[in-house]
Amino acid sequence: MVDIDDLKTQYLNNEFDRKDFILSSDRLVIAATTSGEKRPQYVDPDHPDFQATPAFLCSLASGRHLPIDFPALGGVPMDGGKAVECFAPVRPDIKLTGKTHLHDIYDKKGRSGRMIFIVVRLELFDESGEHLATTDSRLVIREK
Amino acid sequence: MSVNTIHDVEFGAELPVFEPDTRIENTMAFAKSVGWGGPRFEDHEGARKEGFPGALVPGIMGMGFLTSAIHSWAPNGNVEHIDTVFRAPMLADTPAIISAVVTDIDEEEGLVELDMTVKNTKDETRVFGTAMVRLPLE
Numbered sequence: 001m002v003d004i005d006d007l008k009t010q011y012l013n014n015e016f017d018r019k020d021f022i023l024s025s026d027r028l029v030i031a032a033t034t035s036g037e038k039r040p041q042y043v044d045p046d047h048p049d050f051q052a053t054p055a056f057l058c059s060l061a062s063g064r065h066l067p068i069d070f071p072a073l074g075g076v077p078m079d080g081g082k083a084v085e086c087f088a089p090v091r092p093d094i095k096l097t098g099k100t101h102l103h104d105i106y107d108k109k110g111r112s113g114r115m116i117f118i119v120v121r122l123e124l125f126d127e128s129g130e131h132l133a134t135t136d137s138r139l140v141i142r143e144k
Numbered sequence: 145m146s147v148n149t150i151h152d153v154e155f156g157a158e159l160p161v162f163e164p165d166t167r168i169e170n171t172m173a174f175a176k177s178v179g180w181g182g183p184r185f186e187d188h189e190g191a192r193k194e195g196f197p198g199a200l201v202p203g204i205m206g207m208g209f210l211t212s213a214i215h216s217w218a219p220n221g222n223v224e225h226i227d228t229v230f231r232a233p234m235l236a237d238t239p240a241i242i243s244a245v246v247t248d249i250d251e252e253e254g255l256v257e258l259d260m261t262v263k264n265t266k267d268e269t270r271v272f273g274t275a276m277v278r279l280p281l282e
Contacts, residue, residue, distance in 0.1 A: 030177035034170050035208030036162070039215050054223055055208035059178035079203055081273070083227035136227075 001114070002073060002143070007105050016067040017100040021060055023052055023092045031056045041089075051089035054133075058082040060098055061122045061137045067102070073116055074144025080117065083136040090124065090132050098122045103136060107143075114143045147218050150254040150279040159244040159258070162213035168236040171201045178202065188236070201234035206271040210260050213242045214277055221256070221277045228273035239265050247274075254281045 025045040032042040032053050041049040065077060090096065103121035107114050118139040124132045145160065147153050168188070175185035183190025184200050191199040207228045214223055234240060241263050248257035255278055262271040 027177045030173055031208065034165070034174040034177070035205060036164050036212035037208070037215065038212070039219065042215075053208060054211050054226055055204045056178060058204040058207060059180070079230055081227070081229040082204055082207060083225070083273075084207075085225045086223065138229075 002071065002116070004105055004107050004116070007071075011067060011070060011102045012105065013101055013103070014067070015099050015101045017098075019060075019098050019100075021096040021098060022094065023056075023090070023096070025050070025092045028052050028056060028092055031059075045092070049089065051091055054084045054086055057084050057086075057090060057124065057133050058135050058137070060096075060124065061100070061120065061135045065120055065137070065139060066118070073141045075142040077118070077139040077141050080138035080140035082138070085134045086132075087134075088130060088132045095127050096132070097125045097127075099125070112142070116141045116143055146216070147279065148220055150249070150251050150256065150281055153246055153249055153256050153279065155246055155249055157246045159213060159217045159246075162209065162216060162242040164209040164212070164240055164242060164262075166201055166234065166236055166238055166240050168199055171199070171205060171236045174205045174208070175202050178204065185236075196233065197235060198238070199236040201236055201240075203228075203230045203234075203271070206230070206234055206262050207273070209240070209242055209262060210244075210271075210273065210275065213244060213260070214258065214275060217244075218256075218277060218279055221279045223275055224255075224278050225276040226273060227275075228271050230271055232268065232270050234262065234264075234270045240270065241265070244275075254279050 040047040104119040120137045244260040258275045
């Protein structure tokens with residue numbers, strides 16, 4: 001059985017992935033309108049406050065989910081949920097940088113065994129270094 | 145009923161019910177817009193071949209439905225934080241109902257906390273979560 005404290009000591013808060021993004025207005029509009037969004041700052045690229053929806057920001061977290069040397073825990077990671085905290089509007093057509101680290105690791109014991117939860121945090125910055133948003137992805141692994 | 149300022153919000157108030165568009169044409173368009181194409185999002189039969197009960201609504205689209213419901217209720221509000229738990233898959237072409245209730249109000253800061261759920265028509269919870277929304281003070 002993997003020791004959660006050992007995993008935390010070894011892996012928490014170490015950046016393991018960095019990726020640049022440029023968001024396109026077209027995709028932002030489609031993601032917003034299909035979600036039922038009506039506010040012009042999310043569906044009208046000509047609006048002076050046009051920006052990405054919080055849900056769209058969570059899509060940026062897909063890709064490499066765990067550090068390359070993270071131990072196999074037995075099961076396939078499942079997407080247990082997502083969270084986003086917005087600090088400033090995220091605009092299209094500018095260079096964005098996402099920096100990813102493991103924010104938390106914890107377990108829950110159930111009748112079918114132990115489930116391990118891993119919170120992968122992506123912090124999104126613009127070119128000036130302003131922190132625009134943080135997204136958390138909760139991976140759930142049923143230990144084998 | 146929509147709200148304009150923090151003073152319009154009542155503790156325990158329920159937001160108007162929001163019924164999202166879960167037709168596969170719509171959910172597939174969302175999936176493609178975030179770069180998540182593939183049979184599991186685009187085709188019921190293809191999704192079944194991957195072991196799913198049908199084509200899936202992307203999990204983060206559930207979050208998108210929730211924020212749209214909030215914006216519909218509070219046209220001047222800004223979602224500062226939203227946290228969703230994917231309890232079970234949402235299926236395309238399956239109606240869903242979003243409900244939300246006000247669980248906390250900070251009138252000095254203009255912040256409202258909401259508990260939110262996405263259920264299917266069998267009253268089974270698919271997604272649930274919380275949101276923190278900032279509203280104008282005046």
